[in-house]
Structure formats: structure tokens, C-alpha cells
Amino acid sequence: MSSLDLATIRAAHERIRPFIKRTPVLTSEALDTACGAKLSFKCENLQAAGAFKSRGACNAVFSLTDAEAANGVVTHSSGNHAAALARAAQLRGITAHIVMPAGAPQSKVQNVGSFGGWITFCEPNLTAREAACAQVAARTGATIVHPFDDLRVAAGQGTAVIELLEDAPDLDFILCPVGGGGLLCGTAVAAKALQPGIRVIGVEPALADDVAQSFKAGRRISIPTPATIADGLRTNCTGEKNFPIIQQYVDDIVTVSEEAIVNAMRELWEKLHLVIEPSAAVPYAALLEKKFDFAGKQVGLILTGGNVDLASVPWLKP
Amino acid sequence: MSSLDLATIRAAHERIRPFIKRTPVLTSEALDTACGAKLSFKCENLQAAGAFKSRGACNAVFSLTDAEAANGVVTHSSGNHAAALARAAQLRGITAHIVMPAGAPQSKVQNVGSFGGWITFCEPNLTAREAACAQVAARTGATIVHPFDDLRVAAGQGTAVIELLEDAPDLDFILCPVGGGGLLCGTAVAAKALQPGIRVIGVEPALADDVAQSFKAGRRISIPTPATIADGLRTNCTGEKNFPIIQQYVDDIVTVSEEAIVNAMRELWEKLHLVIEPSAAVPYAALLEKKFDFAGKQVGLILTGGNVDLASVPWLKP
Numbered sequence: 098m099s100s101l102d103l104a105t106i107r108a109a110h111e112r113i114r115p116f117i118k119r120t121p122v123l124t125s126e127a128l129d130t131a132c133g134a135k136l137s138f139k140c141e142n143l144q145a146a147g148a149f150k151s152r153g154a155c156n157a158v159f160s161l162t163d164a165e166a167a168n169g170v171v172t173h174s175s176g177n178h179a180a181a182l183a184r185a186a187q188l189r190g191i192t193a194h195i196v197m198p199a200g201a202p203q204s205k206v207q208n209v210g211s212f213g214g215w216i217t218f219c220e221p222n223l224t225a226r227e228a229a230c231a232q233v234a235a236r237t238g239a240t241i242v243h244p245f246d247d248l249r250v251a252a253g254q255g256t257a258v259i260e261l262l263e264d265a266p267d268l269d270f271i272l273c274p275v276g277g278g279g280l281l282c283g284t285a286v287a288a289k290a291l292q293p294g295i296r297v298i299g300v301e302p303a304l305a306d307d308v309a310q311s312f313k314a315g316r317r318i319s320i321p322t323p324a325t326i327a328d329g330l331r332t333n334c335t336g337e338k339n340f341p342i343i344q345q346y347v348d349d350i351v352t353v354s355e356e357a358i359v360n361a362m363r364e365l366w367e368k369l370h371l372v373i374e375p376s377a378a379v380p381y382a383a384l385l386e387k388k389f390d391f392a393g394k395q396v397g398l399i400l401t402g403g404n405v406d407l408a409s410v411p412w413l414k415p
Numbered sequence: 416m417s418s419l420d421l422a423t424i425r426a427a428h429e430r431i432r433p434f435i436k437r438t439p440v441l442t443s444e445a446l447d448t449a450c451g452a453k454l455s456f457k458c459e460n461l462q463a464a465g466a467f468k469s470r471g472a473c474n475a476v477f478s479l480t481d482a483e484a485a486n487g488v489v490t491h492s493s494g495n496h497a498a499a500l501a502r503a504a505q506l507r508g509i510t511a512h513i514v515m516p517a518g519a520p521q522s523k524v525q526n527v528g529s530f531g532g533w534i535t536f537c538e539p540n541l542t543a544r545e546a547a548c549a550q551v552a553a554r555t556g557a558t559i560v561h562p563f564d565d566l567r568v569a570a571g572q573g574t575a576v577i578e579l580l581e582d583a584p585d586l587d588f589i590l591c592p593v594g595g596g597g598l599l600c601g602t603a604v605a606a607k608a609l610q611p612g613i614r615v616i617g618v619e620p621a622l623a624d625d626v627a628q629s630f631k632a633g634r635r636i637s638i639p640t641p642a643t644i645a646d647g648l649r650t651n652c653t654g655e656k657n658f659p660i661i662q663q664y665v666d667d668i669v670t671v672s673e674e675a676i677v678n679a680m681r682e683l684w685e686k687l688h689l690v691i692e693p694s695a696a697v698p699y700a701a702l703l704e705k706k707f708d709f710a711g712k713q714v715g716l717i718l719t720g721g722n723v724d725l726a727s728v729p730w731l732k733p
Contacts, residue, residue, distance in 0.1 A: 121439040123461060127529070142688040143441060211445070363725060370460040370721030372688040403688030407681060413731045 101248050103290035106255040113155040116188050120144050122264040127368050132384050134391040137265035139257055142373045142403025146184050148177035149257050149401050156253030157242045158185035166191050168238035173226035175201040177402050178244040183214030194239055196229045204406055245277030246336025255283020261397050262291050269394040272380035274401050275299040275308045276330040278339035285346035296348045300383045302327050303352040308335045312350045329376030357382035359411045377401040419566050421608035424573040431473040434506050438462050440582040445686045450702050452709040455583035457575055460691045460721025464502045466495035467575050467719050474571030475560045476503035484509050486556035491544035493519040495720050496562040501532030512557055514547045522724055563595030564654025573601020579715050580609050587712040590698035592719050593617040593626045594648040596657035603664035614666045618701045620645045621670040626653045630668045644673055647694030675700035677729045695719040
């Protein structure tokens with residue numbers, strides 16, 4: 098696939114429909130009153146395997162020809178993409194090789210294992226991960242499914258916003274977390290095609306502002322691995338394929354503080370009654386920090402995932 | 416209203432539809448695998464005001480004649496019913512008087528206040544609460560809306576299971592928490608009318624087993640105020656109106672340990688990605704404690720509410 102458009106995203110939606118959930122869009126009287134806006138939350142924390150990543154992973158896996166699929170898939174990730182890819186491969190009956198850094202949390206290892214993923218451990222740095230991934234691919238013939246810089250993945254992620262706009266058709270804004278940019282790409286392309294007047298905003302932790310910097314500079318800027326609490330957004334640099342799409346379709350990238358992320362997370366647990374992970378709280382943090390004049394506007398927020406370790410909650414000590 | 420039947424519950428459903436949410440029914444591959452059953456969770460933690468109580472409160476308030484409504488409503492409760500009644504009254508534009516024990520948690524007081532409820536404080540015991548409630552009613556002419564022993568309330572609560580059975584039509588079991596029995600009554604009457612073969616099970620904390628005792632003895636038994644973590648189920652005795660309905664329609668009442676309630680709560684937060692309150696975890700605790708042979712069965716569970724104080728989580732110390 099060399100480009101990303103609404104037709105591609107719609108095709109992805111048809112392809113993955115049997116394997117993902119139609120997640121609910123929730124609203125809250127209390128949060129609307131608090132923000133002075135009308136908020137619609139797309140609950141991908143309630144997606145299969147607990148994150149929107151199931152969409153992109155299923156699209157990539159079910160896009161393969163039978164011959165390609167026979168050799169399996171491989172990725173490097175310790176997070177939601179790893180579990181989602183293992184699940185998608187299991188559904189297709191093929192092998193998923195997952196390269197994970199030695200010392201990854203036991204819960205993440207178990208999560209991948211629960212979907213039958215084959216884990217290869219490597220040194221905990223990007224170079225070692227990419228090298229290990231390439232080695233597995235060379236040895237097994239498995240297709241590499243990059244966590245974000247893969248337009249099949251981005252097309253899958255873009256399916257969430259099609260559902261969001263079906264359930265909440267009059268949005269003025271869409272707020273979307275940005276890590277590597279796969280979700281943001283798919284979201285922006287689909288949303289702008291469906292509703293040209295909509296404003297698509299990427300929201301990034303200030304501690305992981307590579308995409309904000311890149312967007313401003315007009316070229317991809319790489320940063321050291323960020324220390325943000327939003328563990329799903331600790332990417333060094335947005336994808337090569339994603340960046341031109343972000344430049345073309347996204348209206349703005351804003352950044353939020355760590356404090357706002359934790360406050361947003363707690364407020365959504367309390368008022369929406371949803372367990373969301375820190376990365377998923379980032380769009381609501383942009384509302385708390387009033388990054389735009391949202392007064393009276395209809396705002397869609399993508400709650401990207403719900404995989405947290407409940408043995409430690411940011412505002413409580415274990 | 417002197418009886419409770421499916422027609423009454425359907426009429427309640429039509430009456431309250433504009434004022435409540437159609438909550439989602441969620442499933443989880445991980446939990447199904449863990450339990451060896453097919454589970455369907457009716458997510459009333461995602462209901463307006465965070466609990467199924469909005470259904471019964473709206474039915475009671477919108478059942479009043481204009482003349483009755485003009486004098487407002489009154490109840491004694493410090494929990495979800497109080498907030499739900501205040502919200503329902505606000506929607507109808509009438510006054511809700513809420514009798515609460517002095518020393519009730521600030522969060523609950525604020526919750527009622529946020530819906531414009533008028534709070535009267537009293538001594539923290541049942542006699543004082545009932546006396547204060549009767550006094551307010553006598554002084555203002557407000558209609559008393561009992562938290563559970565009121566068939567308009569029970570009819571409203573029964574609407575949740577109509578939706579559950581629309582979304583999950585082949586259930587073998589329905590597991591429902593029991594406090595005063597309003598939800599259980601409405602659930603049992605509606606479920607048995609819609610699907611006579613279904614088994615409706617009430618689940619109660621072992622520390623608050625008044626309904627289990629009463630069901631066994633064939634007469635209403637009162638117990639001292641129970642100390643269970645499931646704060647929504649700390650009732651002394653099931654309702655006078657509810658008990659004969661429970662006897663007629665409910666298949667069994669089982670009890671669960673405090674440990675199972677906390678484990679169930681944590682597992683549902685982690686795997687379903689939902690914030691539920693301890694009372695809502697009670698049905699899943701019955702699965703964890705294998706109170707029936709659920710193997711291969713389709714089981715519906717009502718997740719009754721999501722109002723918790725996040726400053727303390729049962730498995731973490733603040």
C-alpha cells in the first residue's frame with residue numbers, strides 16, 4: 098500500500114470487522130458541565146486486547162496473502178501492539194514473533210503469551226530491537242508489522258474514527274494521542290474525508306514532544322527516549338510514512354504536562370467509570386489545560402487503551 | 416401500583432427512556448477463558464449518575480401526577496439512590512429532599528448537591544433517617560421514594576434486564592446483586608416473563624446475608640447493619656413489598672466472601688477496563704467462588720454502579 102485514503106480505511110474496516118469490537122461512544126453530563134463543551138469518548142480501552150492497536154494489527158495480518166501469512170509475522174514492541182499482533186495472528190492461525198526488551202514487565206510478557214505469541218528477548222534499546230526483529234524476519238520469512246510506520250496499520254487504526262463519527266456526527270474537534278503517529282494518520286485522513294470542516298488535533302506529552310517539534314520544524318525530529326508516564330507514547334520519532342500525512346491532514350499538535358495527564362486519568366476513572374491507561378488520558382488533559390477554546394464545541398476524544406498495572410495507581414502508593 | 420409484571424416494566428422503560436442511557440453490554444475473551452463460560456456484563460456503572468438507580472428514580476419521579484410532583488420528592492439515602500433521585504427531580508424541575516446521616520462522606524454530599532438536591536442531615540441510624548424522612552414529607556407534602564421497597568422503583572430497575580436480554584438473548588443465568596431487593600425483583604419478573612427457562616440468582620455478601628437468610632426461612636429476617644465492603648448492599652432487611660416477589664420469581668440466593676468481592680473488583684477493573692464499585696463486583700465473585708456449575712453456560716451479570724472514592728482502592732493503601 099503506498100497511500101492512505103478513506104477507501105483504504107473503509108476496506109480495512111470491512112476486513113477487520115469480524116475480529117474487533119464495535120466499541121461504545123460514551124458521554125458524561127458531569128464532564129460536559131465541567132468543561133463547558135459536549136464531549137464524546139470513543140472507548141478503545143474496551144477494544145479486544147484492551148486497545149485500538151487490535152484494529153491495525155488485524156488489518157495488517159488479514160491483508161497478507163496466504164503465502165505471506167504462512168511464515169508468520171514479527172514485530173518489536175512491549176506494549177499494546179505486541180498483544181494485539183499476537184491476538185490477530187492467533188485468529189488467523191499463524192505465528193507471531195514478538196521481540197521484547199529483557200526486563201519487560203511480567204504482565205506484558207504474560208499478555209503476549211496469553212495470545213500464543215512467541216517471544217524473543219533482546220537488549221532494551223531501539224537498535225537492538227530493530228536488529229533482533231530483522232534477524233527473526235530473515236530466519237523465518239515472517240512479515241514485519243511495524244507498530245506504527247506501516248500504512249496497513251494506520252488504515253486499521255483509522256477505522257475507530259469512522260465509528261466515532263457515525264455515533265457522534267457533528268464534532269467540531271477530534272483529539273487524538275500521538276506516539277508514532279499511526280492512529281493520528283488514520284484518524285486525520287478518515288475524519289477530513291468524512292467531514293472536511295472538522296479540526297484534528299494531535300496531543301502529545303510535553304516530555305515526548307517529537308511530533309510537535311517535527312510538525313513545527315517541517316521535518317522529522319528525533320528525541321531521546323522520553324520519560325513520560327504515558328508509556329504508550331514513548332516514541333523517539335514519528336514514522337517516515339506517517340509524517341507527510343500528518344503534515345497534510347492534521348490541524349495542530351499540542352503538548353500537555355505530566356500533571357495534567359495524571360489529573361485527566363483520575364477524572365476519567367472517577368466520572369466516566371472507565372479504567373484507561375495514562376496515554377489514553379492525554380486528549381482530555383488538553384481540555385483540562387484549555388489548549389483551544391472548546392466552549393460550546395462538540396469534541397471527540399479517542400480513549401486509546403486500558404492496560405494498566407493496578408498494583409500501582411499514579412495518585413496512590415502501593 | 417400494587418403488582419409488578421412485564422407490562423409495568425415495559426411501561427417504565429418507555430417512560431424513562433429519554434432520561435437514562437442505553438448502557439452497553441460488554442464481553443471479554445480473557446474472562447470467558449478464565450471462567451469457562453460466556454459472560455455478558457450489563458454496564459450500569461456507565462449509567463447516568465453512575466448507577467442503575469437512575470432507572471428506578473426516574474420511573475418514580477416521572478410516574479407522579481403534576482399535582483404530586485409539585486410538592487417534590489423525599490428519600491433517605493446517602494448513596495446512589497440519593498444522587499439518582501436528585502437528578503431525576505432536577506430533570507422534572509421539582510425539588511428532591513435528601514435525608515443523609517451526619518458525617519456522610521463529602522463526595523456523596525457533593526454528588527447530591529451537584530444535581531440540586533436539598534440535603535437534610537440526621538443522626539446516623541435507620542430510625543432517625545426514617546423519622547426525618549417522614550417529617551420532611553409531612554412538612555412539604557413531598558412524595559417519599561423509598562430506595563428499594565417501592566414497586567415504581569423496582570419496575571424502573573427491571574428495565575436494565577430487558578436491554579440485557581435484547582443484546583444477549585440466550586442467557587442461562589442472570590446474576591444480580593441484592594441489597595434491599597428492588598433490582599432483584601424487577602430483574603426476576605422481567606427475565607422470567609421474557610425467558611421462562613432462565614435462572615435468576617441473587618448474590619449477596621456473606622456479611623450482609625439478610626435476604627439469603629430470609630429466602631431460606633420463608634420470612635423476612637432483619638440483621639444488624641452489615642460491615643461489608645459492598646457499601647451499596649448494607650441493608651438490614653429486604654423490602655416488605657419485594658420479598659414475596661423474590662420468593663415467587665428468584666431461583667436462589669447465594670453469598671460470597673469479602674475476599675472474593677475484592678478479587679472480583681480488581682479482576683474486572685483489570686480485564687474489562689471498567690471502574691466498578693464493590694457492590695457491582697458481587698455477581699462476578701459468585702463466579703470466582705463457583706457457586707454454580709457455570710461451565711459452558713451463558714451468564715449475564717449486572718454491573719450495578721461505578722461510584723467509588725479513588726483516594727482509596729481496596730488493594731492499595733493511600
